[in-house]
Amino acid sequence: MTKVAIMRRLLTGLLACALLCPAIASSAVGAYNRCKTRPHINRFDSRLATEYGNLIDLAYQMSGRAAPPHEFTPPYDGLPPEYNFIAWVRMNDFTPRGRIRPKFYGIIVQRKSDPNSFILALRGTNSGIEWFDDFMSIFPVALPGFPGKIGEGFGRIFGSMEVIGADGQPTDKFGHGFVNEFRAAILGKLMRRATRMGANEQAAVLDRVNVEVTGHSLGAALATLYVAANARDRQLRISRIYTFASPLVGNTEFAAAFENLRVDSWRIANPFDVVTVLPAIGYSHVDRLEPVNSGNWVNRTPICLHSMTTYLHLVHPPILLDKSCAWDPTVPGPNIGGHTS
Template identity: 30%
Template sequence: MQHGTCCGRWIGYVAVSSDEEVRRLGRRDVLVTFRGTVTSTEWIANFMSSLRPANLDPHDPRRDVKVESGFLSLYTSDDSTCRFGQGSCREQLLGEVSRLINKYQDEEMSITLAGHSMGSALALLSGYDLAELGLNRFQQQREIPITVYSFGGPRVGNTDFKERCEELGVKVLRVVNVHDPVTKLPGLFMNEHFRALGETYQFPWSCSCYAHVGVELALDFFKMQNPACVHDLGTYIGLLKCPKMVQVHKEGMVDLLAMAKMTLRKHKLQAWPWQDAARQVGNLVQSLGLI
């Protein structure tokens, strides 16, 4: 996939499980992965922290569901002047996922989206988009589960966006480092922790507060000689493989990490390591019913 704000810049890809993998998983999994920030345009988008209505379903705009304007722009923008472009990231994604769903509609299916940093924001936007448009539903009779795996990801939308994702059944696992500043943005102050007094009184600005979506798997790692490691994808994946090296800040997650360690050891991680991590940890999370 490419996004139109940077003349055909490659940002992710869509893959589908082989027949051998289908026999192992028991279903046909469509995997969508997104990389993190690379270009100057993407860095600028990361800091466009104003909220805008997502408005991804023209038949039901839901003006109260708002997302970060920069992420939305990266997802929906189309540069028609680029000879390498094939439409916006959104158009390419919806087209390919729809094609795969139609191709394998007689099989048991699942949709998995994963990304690091900015890529995790695009993964969550995509998962919400697919569910909001109902592309994962077959005439209200069968629903394809959508799961998002976020590695070091920022907040994406407001509390209404969070609640709508939950209502649509989009499952999200956020793997975060407690020292990673990216996971605390946007909404450093105006976030889910500052929208209500107790659980009864909603502040007037609550609809403008950012909120994380899903279940958090919190890791704790920091190296004084290399502060940048707090947001490094390789470190995230490495610590999932060796959970004894970190502290886990969510009850009930220790067993998950131990199981993840055993399964991830069986797979050699390639250039895009989170595709294996998301798939393997995802199977464990879903089987344990954590999300």
């Protein structure tokens, strides 16, 4: 059986289970009960989670506005005034026939209150092709130079990630990998004529930089891979990663190596969200879990249980659910029965 045929059968079975089988929730809960925990430098901060979630939500909104001639560089209207816009992030999706045209996936911003503080925010799965990329991740491959194995689909997309500066042009490190392109974008913002600086001068500037990373769904997996690859290449100091609805990115060896990076890492997950327990075999979550519970107030559909808006509401209840996802016990359909709190 071909790889594509395997994927079709797996996708069909998983979607049917998510739609028709409430037992998926209890299976997910069991997986989280087996989650490892370890001490962290900082406690989970819901204020930061809300800040990061809003930036991811902005990336989703921008993706909805991505159209020629700005399909890779959509307008960042709505960026809160406390940030400077630094760059767009684009990457390729893949189909059984190979790589397709790049798409906009995320943003890099700078805090105005601290010019040395930067945030990478990556959106998640937004089309059928991107779901194919997700499910291709059951096949383990190496992340070169980092212990363990990762999902093939995640690794392939990560390898295609590129940075487009605020001027609409690639960085001077274009084609040298996302880690180097990200570093070049930061350096270019902090120092004019950065390419003419000596190595010692560049190092002095970058030593003061602090990077925070966040992502949702597929973007959460890619954010995790960026943190690992950045540590491998010893580029920038990353103090924190908060992910929402992350799938399992790598095997046990990968997860253990990631946890040794001493990054303040939090994985925000709703146990009723099927994406957070995939791929189900041969993979381990990175620490540390911050559970949120959709309870009886979120419509029990895969989209509602997984959406960024739902996660924002669960982290910060004043942010309202999408109306289509608010559970109504009087309406027959997929939401009947709710969840066990």
